[in-house]
Structures are given as structure tokens and as C-alpha cells.
Amino acid sequence: MDTRHLILLCQDNRVPIELILAVATFGFVTSVTPGPNNTILFATGVNYGVKKALPFLFGIMLGLTVILTAIGLGLGVVFVTLPGVYEILKYLGFAYILFLGYSIIRSGYKPIDGNSKLFGLFEATIFQFVNPKVWVVMPSFMASFIPIGSSVEETIGLVAVFLALTFPGALAWAVFGGLLKNFMTEPKKRLIFNWIAGLLLVASMVPVLFMS
Structure with missing residues (x-):
């Protein structure tokens, strides 16, 4: 689904331009606000x-x-019919967050070389499946912005808009972190930063534990 197809959908009055703009705004705002993913991107940068x-x-x-x-x-219906599934996911996600936070803190004690990194494609992909915040935001997005009765083409188009605007918002955190990289070359500063980033990552998930 490219921009041309979205324009055609709008011209056919199948997807109002106001809805596309709302989806784009929601995607960017949710991606640029602080959260576990952005904390890790910032720390990696x-x-x-x-x-x-x-x-x-x-x-x-x-x-x-x-x-x-x-x-x-x-x-998404699974969480409605089987609320215990979300409870299990919530605590599994928090356990994984603890591991990621520990990994960030631990990296502050290691020297940086050409092969050094925090997390990669696999870790990020898996993390989305145990990130309770994702399972709160994504069903809300589908319920709020995908009209009932939407065709497959319309749904794919709106999801594509959401993801397209999510990317630059998240990328901004990595870029911002990269701009501070030279400032953090001193081992003590880097260690302090990683402790703060690791603790903030864990703290960002604490409220989720009390969500029902």
C-alpha cells in the first residue's frame, strides 16, 4: 500500500483524509513519547x-x-474472553524489561568496540510480543481508527500510515542519543547514564503492573 493507493482511496471517499491525518498524528505522537522502546533506542544511540x-x-x-x-x-478478542492471558503477558513482559534494564546497566561496565551493541532485530521483535504497553495501544488503535466494515485494502492502508509515522518518531530517539554519544565517551559519564537509563526503563513499566 503506497501513497498513490491512499490518494485513490481518499478520492473515492472510501477513506476520509481527516481519518488518515488522525492516524498519522496518533502514530507519530505515540512513537515520540517516552516508553520502553524509545528508552532502549536512546541508550543504544x-x-x-x-x-x-x-x-x-x-x-x-x-x-x-x-x-x-x-x-x-x-x-485481540483473546484478551477480552480470556483476561488471564493479559495478566500472564503483563508479568512476562515486566520480567523481560528487568532483563533489558540489567543489560543496559551492565553495558556501562564494558569497553566499546566495533562489535559492541545492546540489542538487535531479534530482541526487538520478541520484545514487542511481551510488551504490555503494545497490547494496550495497538488494540486501541485498531478499535478507534479502523472503521467497522473497512475492507482489507482500507485497513492495510491505515495501518501503513500508522507504521510510516511511527518510524520517524522512534528514529528521533536514536538520533538524539547519537548526538550525545561524544559527550558520553568518558567511562564514568557513560556508566551513570546507563544506570539512569536502565532504571527508567524498569520504572516505565511499573504502572502497567497495576493496570487491569
């Missing part, structure tokens, strides 16, 4: 530069694409 953060960013996009597809196929 600070420690290793923007290039090393790109695999994690692409993993985020891949994971979100699969999850949105699954929700579109009806997986």
Missing part, C-alpha cells in the same frame, strides 16, 4: 551510535506489523 540502533528500530517495526496483523485477524 548514546552508547554505540545511531547505526547500531537501527536493527532494534527495524525489529520494533516488524513486531508491530505482526501484532497489528494478528489483531486484525481477531487475536
Whole structure:
């Protein structure tokens, strides 16, 4: 689904331009606001530069694409009919966040070389499936912005808009981190930053534990 197809859908009055703009705004705002994914992108940029953060960013996009597809196929109903599934996912996600936070802190004690990195494509993709915040935002997006009775083409188009605007918002965090990389070359500064980033990553998930 490219821009030309979206324009044709708008011209046919099948997808109002106001809806496309709303989806684009929602995608950018949700991606640019602080959260676990952005904390990791920022920390990777600070420690290793923007290039090393790109695999994690692409993993985020891949994971979100699969999850949105699954929700579109009806997986979201599972959380409604079996609320215990979300509870299990919530605590599995928090356990994984603890591991990621520990990994960020631990990286502050290691020297940086050409092969150093925090997390890659696989870790990012898997993380989306156990990230409770994703399972809160994504079903909300599908329910709020995909009109009932939308065709497959219309749904794919709106999801594509959402993902297209999510990418630059998330990328901005990696770029911002990369801009601070030279400032963090001193081992003590880098260690302090990684402790703060690791603790903030864990703290960002604490409220989710109390969500029902």
C-alpha cells in the first residue's frame, strides 16, 4: 500500500483524509513519547551510535506489523474472553524489561568496540510480543481508527500510515542519543547514564503492573 493507493482511496471517499491525518498524528505522537522502546533506542544511540540502533528500530517495526496483523485477524478478542492471558503477558513482559534494564546497566561496565551493541532485530521483535504497553495501544488503535466494515485494502492502508509515522518518531530517539554519544565517551559519564537509563526503563513499566 503506497501513497498513490491512499490518494485513490481518499478520492473515492472510501477513506476520509481527516481519518488518515488522525492516524498519522496518533502514530507519530505515540512513537515520540517516552516508553520502553524509545528508552532502549536512546541508550543504544548514546552508547554505540545511531547505526547500531537501527536493527532494534527495524525489529520494533516488524513486531508491530505482526501484532497489528494478528489483531486484525481477531487475536485481540483473546484478551477480552480470556483476561488471564493479559495478566500472564503483563508479568512476562515486566520480567523481560528487568532483563533489558540489567543489560543496559551492565553495558556501562564494558569497553566499546566495533562489535559492541545492546540489542538487535531479534530482541526487538520478541520484545514487542511481551510488551504490555503494545497490547494496550495497538488494540486501541485498531478499535478507534479502523472503521467497522473497512475492507482489507482500507485497513492495510491505515495501518501503513500508522507504521510510516511511527518510524520517524522512534528514529528521533536514536538520533538524539547519537548526538550525545561524544559527550558520553568518558567511562564514568557513560556508566551513570546507563544506570539512569536502565532504571527508567524498569520504572516505565511499573504502572502497567497495576493496570487491569
